[in-house]
Amino acid sequence: MSGDAAAVSPRSQWPLYEVFVRGKRGLNHVHVGSLHAPDDEMALRHARDLYTRRNEGVSIWVVRAEYITASSPDEKDPFFAPSGDKVYRHPTFYEIPDNVPHM
Amino acid sequence: MSFDSDYAGAYEAITEEHDDTRWAFGTGFSDPLAGVDTTVPPDVDGADLAAYCQMLGDDALIMSHRLQEWCTRAPELEDEVAVANIGLDLLGQARFLLARAGTADGTGRGEDDLAFLRGELEFRNVRLAELVNGDFAHTMARLLVFTTWRLALLAHLVDSNDPVLAAIADKGVKELTYHRDYAARWVIRLGDGTAYSRERMQAGLAAVWPYLDELFRPHEVELRLAAAGVAVDPSTVREEFDAVLAEVLAAATLDAPEVAPLPGVAGRYGRHGVHTEAMGYLLAELQSVRRVHHEGARW
Numbered sequence: 001m002s003g004d005a006a007a008v009s010p011r012s013q014w015p016l017y018e019v020f021v022r023g024k025r026g027l028n029h030v031h032v033g034s035l036h037a038p039d040d041e042m043a044l045r046h047a048r049d050l051y052t053r054r055n056e057g058v059s060i061w062v063v064r065a066e067y068i069t070a071s072s073p074d075e076k077d078p079f080f081a082p083s084g085d086k087v088y089r090h091p092t093f094y095e096i097p098d099n100v101p102h103m
Numbered sequence: 104m105s106f107d108s109d110y111a112g113a114y115e116a117i118t119e120e121h122d123d124t125r126w127a128f129g130t131g132f133s134d135p136l137a138g139v140d141t142t143v144p145p146d147v148d149g150a151d152l153a154a155y156c157q158m159l160g161d162d163a164l165i166m167s168h169r170l171q172e173w174c175t176r177a178p179e180l181e182d183e184v185a186v187a188n189i190g191l192d193l194l195g196q197a198r199f200l201l202a203r204a205g206t207a208d209g210t211g212r213g214e215d216d217l218a219f220l221r222g223e224l225e226f227r228n229v230r231l232a233e234l235v236n237g238d239f240a241h242t243m244a245r246l247l248v249f250t251t252w253r254l255a256l257l258a259h260l261v262d263s264n265d266p267v268l269a270a271i272a273d274k275g276v277k278e279l280t281y282h283r284d285y286a287a288r289w290v291i292r293l294g295d296g297t298a299y300s301r302e303r304m305q306a307g308l309a310a311v312w313p314y315l316d317e318l319f320r321p322h323e324v325e326l327r328l329a330a331a332g333v334a335v336d337p338s339t340v341r342e343e344f345d346a347v348l349a350e351v352l353a354a355a356t357l358d359a360p361e362v363a364p365l366p367g368v369a370g371r372y373g374r375h376g377v378h379t380e381a382m383g384y385l386l387a388e389l390q391s392v393r394r395v396h397h398e399g400a401r402w
Contacts, residue, residue, distance in 0.1 A: 014179070027360050035181050036179065036180075037181060038292070041288070042288065045185070045284075045285065045288070046181040046182075046184075046185065048281075049181065049185040049188050050181060050184050053184075055132055058333060060301055
């Protein structure tokens with residue numbers, strides 16, 4: 001919306017965004033889906049309309065899908081298999097007090 | 104779709120106290136009329152109050168119907184849901200207002216009776232709401248005008264001496280703030296877009312502009328109730344409306360159209376039950392199912 005229409009080349013489709021919503025009961029944002037939008041502000045509004053219409057959320061993040069760097073399924077074994085047998089990495093050797101929530 | 108016992112049961116199942124089983128579908132739903140005294144205040148004329156609730160309720164009902172017509176036809180899936188959401192918000196406002204009208208006039212008519220069994224001359228919505236949908240720019244132009252006007256009205260109505268109207272307005276203000284934001288963003292995007300989108304947006308504004316003046320022309324019921332502190336005299340929100348529109352149009356690089364207002368018929372307008380040709384067709388579609396099922400359809 002710069003007013004300089006000539007500088008904007010038409011796109012056949014709006015870019016893809018990924019949507020993260022934090023629910024009333026949630027402590028962190030959770031990926032809920034994706035949508036198309038012409039820019040970041042409209043993506044936020046579309047996310048509100050598509051993913052919080054049943055009173056699910058209190059906060060929304062959106063990010064262009066192309067800005068997310070994801071691990072590849074081909075790398076699954078070298079990435080994740082080595083941690084499969086290292087149970088000692090879990091902090092299971094002490095008692096968690098009852099009044100410490102969210103652990 | 105009446106507020107009967109099974110409806111209350113549905114509410115109960117998803118309110119905060121019971122949300123442990125249903126939380127994944129959204130929680131913390133609230134009834135906007137919870138704790139509100141629904142008896143008509145003793146110094147308020149019931150017939151006037153009912154007529155006023157029908158005016159505001161019919162605006163919302165008819166505008167909602169036009170927005171619903173975009174289902175399966177919007178330019179993008181995301182905007183289809185957005186427009187449908189706005190239509191549903193307005194339908195919700197219509198339901199509360201028409202239900203209030205049925206209790207205020209003592210006839211005991213329900214929201215369905217008022218929505219589906221009145222004739223065209225008994226509808227009191229402004230004619231802007233009934234206009235046939237044009238293109239998306241036309242719909243955004245109408246939505247901007249309608250929501251800016253209605254938000255200004257409801258923002259004053261939250262102080263109404265009728266506690267039910269005040270509660271409905273309080274709910275509506277939050278909804279309409281979003282509706283106006285949505286419409287304004289599209290008007291700016293299309294107006295300050297390409298030469299072609301600007302042309303379409305300007306044409307959309309020109310199509311709805313003749314219906315503007317009527318919005319600020321008070322009906323005698325509105326004047327009487329405004330004097331009693333129950334209603335808002337629409338002529339008092341013109342300045343606020345003009346300021347908002349001027350800001351949006353400036354950002355959109357659009358001009359306010361220079362077109363003559365659509366005259367009434369012998370000084371009578373939508374608020375008196377005088378409508379355009381489009382209204383009969385709209386009501387035929389809106390009411391046909393209910394009128395075929397004389398016993399009353401359930402849905």
